[in-house]
Amino acid sequence: MRKEEEEEEEKRDGNNRVVFATLISYFSNLRASILAAGMPSSKPVAICQFGGVFVPNDDGSMFYSGGEAHAIPVDHSMTFDEFKSDLADNLNCDISSLSIKYFLPTNRRTLITISNDKGLQRMVDFHEGSDTIDVYILPGEVVTPITPNKVDPRSKRTESRPTSKATRAIARAATRSSARLKSKNTDADLITSSVGTAPAFSDVVQTRSAEQLGAISTYDSVITGVGQEFHSAREFRFALRKYAIAKGFVLQYLKNDSVRVTVKCKADGCPWRVHASRLPKMQKFTLRKINDEHTCSGDVGKDGHPQATEFWIASVVKDKLRDNPQYKPREIANDILRDYGIKLKYQKVWRGREVAMEQLQALRADLYSQLPSLCGRIRETNPGSNVTLATTDESRFHRLFISFHASVYGFENGCRPLLFLNGMSLRDKYPGTLLAASSVDGEDGIFPVAFAIVDDETYDNWHWFLGELKSSVSLNRAITFVSDRINGLEEAVPKVFQDSYHGFSLNHLIEDYKRQLTGLYSQPVKEAMIEEFKRAAHTCRIPDFNVCIHTMRNVSHDVAAWVLSSKYEQWSNAFFKGERYNCYSSDIAESFYCSWIREADNLTILQVVDMVLCKTMEMICTRREASSTWSTTLTPSHEEKLQVEIFNSRGLNVLISSETVFEVRDNLVNIVNIETWDCTCRQWKISGLPCIHAVAVLDRTGRNIYDFCSRYLTVDSYRATYSESINPIANGEKPACDESTPAVICKPPLRRLSRPPGRPRQKRAEAQVVRKSLKPRWNRRVHMENRQVPRFNMVNCVWDHHGTLLGCIWMALCSVGWR
Incomplete structure (x- = not known):
């Protein structure tokens, strides 16, 4: 067989x-x-242009203007010699002294040179799918080093070189074309050449480099002449370093102390020399003698500059790092090469960046002293806001709580009585954690209610945060909290909000549940067990919950025992008494804030507060404008859900028991009480929308279904959520303080260790x-x-x-x- x-x-x-x-x-x-x-396929056509000029755009790209153009078909089978031959026939000249260049399709800043068959084939490959290829015929350039300064006393006049007939013809055409362009637009920054001189591509590069190297032009005036004064010898030495970088030579110190500094050019035989000394009875330095003549070439090599130290790099990038802490070392190296013409190694740039970050830390420490002033400005510009700053016994920053009046008003008048609690670490050299309380609006969007910045996520800080939150919101309705169980939240929430409900975040519970399954079962079994756990969380009936537990127990008694010991009455719909409105996890709020926190990496505490303020202001304005066009009773998403329930309720059998109690039969018998808005399936209470059984009853009795929907899901409540605005906070003067109230002193917190002791755990x-x-x-x-x-x-x-x-x-x- x-x-x-x-x-x-x-x-x-x-x-x-x-x-x-x-x-x-x-x-x-x-x-x-x-x-x-x-x-x-068809042959692409090379548009060969010559005799024009390159005109730079604001973004650094270039376009070619003027001159003449000829069309030549090209493909992979054509050799470079054949292409040059066709080009020579069209131009009617010898092209041996000319260079052929083109732009990449996505880069119009850098010209690519064609010098052999492979280069021609690459050009065709790069423009695959294009009908035309722009090719530029330029005179053969002479490669010369680009110096950052425009005028150098050491530079020698370049000797004139004979040019070919074709080169001279192109130069004349370029001159005529540039003259026509200048007459039309005198403000255009054109790259042209004089009559009789070829507009070589090196001239284009040098002209653009001079514009890009504008930052280095400020270094030319740091040393002006005899009599110039400096505050200290250190300032004088730093000025010399800048001057040497601008002029492209290397310094050699002959005398260097706190009283006198004598420096010469390191090149042999170069007479450049400068001497400065301290003024009598003063700390200032004055420049006594200077010989500003250079006879050396000033070539310091291609890689780096001896005067481009880590401290110089720090001075260059410090301002940019303050505005953009994500400024990477490789980006810094590229910017320095572009702006100063100095090529630096990655490690040196990294050390310079670290020096700049250390210098900025001192400025960050000063920012903590501005927190009391910031709190006063928030209270003045946003009356009714709760702002609390707490410090330690040593007057160091401990925690800051902020709840804007617009956020509290929106929560109390439009949001569901549901709050998510999340804690997110702030990446900074000073320890900090962002604690946040947020709700959901009628469209299931996250709505920030309050936030705090604390030195660490601990039970004490959470208890304090909840206390400040309790003093900010009204307690005329029972609030349901959703959070994880770490850092004492399980104990802190019922202690501060006695009449509230606390539900555990389902996603965090699932992660704990997965740890119980690690290494014991195959992946399909794990997935099935996780689905069974989710089913136990979402089911609304106690018998169905018991079935899920029985299924888990058949696989593992230990896992089932862990589920029963995890306080299921705080996460399963079958037992939970609060109203979560189908919001089972705090991760929806955490992901909302994480998009902000990623932007807040390495930001100062004032920048973090300003970021949350600006993001919240923008969110309120955007959602308010969006809701102004809605014409339905419920918000769009819940209107759609209600229509689905209405459609699914068709065909259900409704039996009347009394004016308010009904029996609805599908696969099971469900009891609906329209007076208490309750159904034995419990979906009405959980979602806030009438379930299919309630919809069948309301339709049978002729009642308006929208009268039995939660008011938090209506468009009116959504608009009430975003009816108030957060006023911007100006960086003005310190607010007036009561003289009887002592001034608050706030110092930065102690810096954390770079990493916790011990070997990090490997997952x-x-x-x-x-x-x-x-x-x-x-x-x-x-x-x-x-x-x-x-x-x-x-x-x-x-x-x-x-x-x-x-x-x-x-x-x-x-x-x-x-x-």
């Missing part, structure tokens, strides 16, 4: 190979015939179960048109009865190069 099955399988594989080989042959012949006919990778795929294996990779693309090979294919003709056709198409 087994032998017959093997013979049948071999026969089937043989038939598949025949079909596959036939398809490959067919599609190969079809592709070859199409290519022979010239249908899929073990979860075992993955490899399943057999029903698709053929792609176990071989070959090069196809210079790209690594998987090619199907019938000999190496495990092709069984699950294969289809469509799949075989697709594999054959891939094999012949059609993708």
Whole structure:
């Protein structure tokens, strides 16, 4: 029997190979015939331009203006010599002294030179799919080092060189074209050349570099002459460093102390020399003597500059780092090369960035002293806001609580009585954690209510935060909190809000639940157990919850015991008494804030407060404008959900027990009480929208369904949520303080360690179960048109009865190069 099955399988594989080989042959012949006919491709046309000028744009890109243009077809089969020959015939001149360049499709800043066959083929490849390629014919340039200063007393006049006939012709054409452009737009920053001088591309680069190196031009005036004064010897030495970088030479100190500084140019035989000394009875330094003549070439090499130290790098990038803490070392190196013409190694730039960050830390420490003034300005500009600043016994920053009046008003008048509690670490050299309380609006969008910045996420700080929150919001309704169980929140919430409900975040519970399954079961079993846990959390009936527990117990008694000991009455719908409105996890609020926190990395505490303020102001304004166009009773998302419930309620059997109590039959018998807005399925209470049983009853009795929807889901409540605005806070003078109230002194907190002691824990990778795929294996990779693309090979294919003709056709198409 087994032998017959093997013979049948071999026969089937043989038939598949025949079909596959036939398809490959067919599609190969079809592709070859199409290519022979010239249908899929046509030669791109090279638009060869010469005699014009490059005009720079504001973004650094360039466009070519003026001159003449000729069209020459190009393709992969054309050689570079053939292209030059066609070019010479069109230009009617010798092009041996000319260079051929082009732009990449996405980069019009850097010209690419064509010098051989491979370069020509690359140009065609880069412009694949384009009908035309812009090619520029320029005189052969002379590569010269670009110095940052425009005028250097050490530079020598460049000797004139003979130019070819073609070069002179192009120069004359460029001169005429530039003159026409200047007459039309005198303000344009054109890159032109004088009559008789070729507009070499090196001139273009040098002119643009002079603009980009504008930052270094300020260094030319740091040393002006004899009599110039400096506050200290250190300031004088730093000025010399800048001057040497601007002029491109190396310093050699002959005398260097707190009283006198004598420096010369390090080049042999160069007479440049400067001497400065301290004034009598004063700390100021004055420049006594200077010989500003240089006879050296000033070449300090291509890599780096001896005067470009870490402290100089710090002085260059400190202002940018203050505004953009994400300024990367590689970006700094590229900017210094662009602005100062100095190429620096990554490690040196990194050290310079660290020096700048250390210098900024001193400024960050001063910012904590501005927190009392900030709190006063918030109270003045946003009356009714709760702002509390607390310090330690040593007057160091401890915690800051802010709740704007507009946020509290929106929560109390439009949001559901539901608050998510989240804590997120702030990445900074000073310790800090952002604690946040947020709700959801009628469209299930996160609405910030209050936030605090504390030195660490502890039970004491959470208890303090909840106390400040309690003093900010009214307690005329029971509030449901959703959070994880860490850092004492499980104990702090019921202690501060005695009449509230506290639900555990489902996503955090699932992570804890996964740890109970680690290493014991296969991946399919784990996934099934996780789904069973979710079902236990979402079910509204106690019998269904017991079924889920029984299923878990059949797999593991320990896992089921852990679930029963996890206080299921605080996360399962079957037992939870609060109203979560189908919001089971605080991660929705955490992800909302995380998008802000990522922008707040390495920001100062004032910048973090300003960021939350600006983001909240913008969010309120945007959502208010969006809701002004709504015409439904409920918000759009809940209106859609209600219509689905109305459609699904058709056909349900409704039995009347009394004026308010009804019996609705589907698969089960459900009791609906329209007076208490309750149904035994509990979906009405959980979602705030009438369930299908309630909808059937309301439709049977002729009542308006919208009268039985939660008011928090209406458009009116949504608009009330965003009716108040947060006023901006100006960086003005300190607010007036009561003289009887002592001034608050706030120092920065103690800095945290760079990392906790001990070896960091390594998370073990979860075992993955490899399943057999029903698709053929792609176990071989070959090069196809210079790209690594998987090619199907019938000999190496495990092709069984699950294969289809469509799949075989697709594999054959891939094999012949059609993708």
